[in-house]
Amino acid sequence: MYGELYTTYSEIIKTVKSRTNENGGINSEINDLLLPCSTTTTGIDLANVTALNERNILLGSDITILRSKQEISNIFYAYYLSNYKKHQLAKYGQGSTIVHLYYNHFKVMKIDIPSLPEQEKIADFLSSIDESIENVGKQIEAAQEWKKGLLQKMFV
Numbered sequence: 001m002y003g004e005l006y007t008t009y010s011e012i013i014k015t016v017k018s019r020t021n022e023n024g025g026i027n028s029e030i031n032d033l034l035l036p037c038s039t040t041t042t043g044i045d046l047a048n049v050t051a052l053n054e055r056n057i058l059l060g061s062d063i064t065i066l067r068s069k070q071e072i073s074n075i076f077y078a079y080y081l082s083n084y085k086k087h088q089l090a091k092y093g094q095g096s097t098i099v100h101l102y103y104n105h106f107k108v109m110k111i112d113i114p115s116l117p118e119q120e121k122i123a124d125f126l127s128s129i130d131e132s133i134e135n136v137g138k139q140i141e142a143a144q145e146w147k148k149g150l151l152q153k154m155f156v
Contacts, residue, residue, distance in 0.1 A: 011078040012127065013052045026065060028057040031074045033066035033081070037100060047089035047101075051078040064103050076119035077111075079126050085109070 013034075032052045049066075051074040059065060068074075081089060092105035114122075 010130065011049070011051060011082055012075055012130075013050055013054070016052075016054060016057055022058060025058045025060055027055070028052050028059055028065075029055055029067065031068065031072065032059075033074050033077055034059065035064040035066070035101065037062045037064050037102070047082065047086040049078045049081040049089075051075045064101065066103075066106060071116055072113075073116065073119035073123045075123035075127060076114075079123065080112075085111070 030053050034050045034052055035048065053074065066077075068077075088109065089101065089105075092109075093099040093101050
């Protein structure tokens with residue numbers, strides 16, 4: 001799952017893409033926030049926070065798992081941290097060849113905490129925008145395939 005935090009998922013993991021038969025590691029819980037711990041590029045690449053709302057997904061050791069002691073919308077915080085706080089998170093990256101972002105960096109970070117209903121409204125709104133973007137993307141892909149088919153028929 002580590003590499004997929006960069007390549008596959010945005011702020012929300014809707015479907016877990018990979019599985020393992022390994023037993024070692026930490027199992028996910030509902031409301032987890034996940035971040036990659038290290039990269040060979042820059043700190044800005046580590047500042048990608050992803051919400052996972054599925055239990056018992058085995059998480060590797062190079063993933064930072066944030067779990068709140070109070071009830072929150074992890075989807076809201078995935079958007080908030082990945083976008084609004086992205087550059088602040090990136091500043092905490094340490095290292096030259098391999099850049100690391102540690103759990104301790106979150107202890108010193110000032111994070112706004114709106115009410116849970118407000119978090120949920122914002123998360124729903126942003127999620128619906130992402131769904132609209134995804135749907136338009138699918139329409140574009142379908143139109144491109146249709147165009148390709150028309151062109152093939154024209155030049156046969």
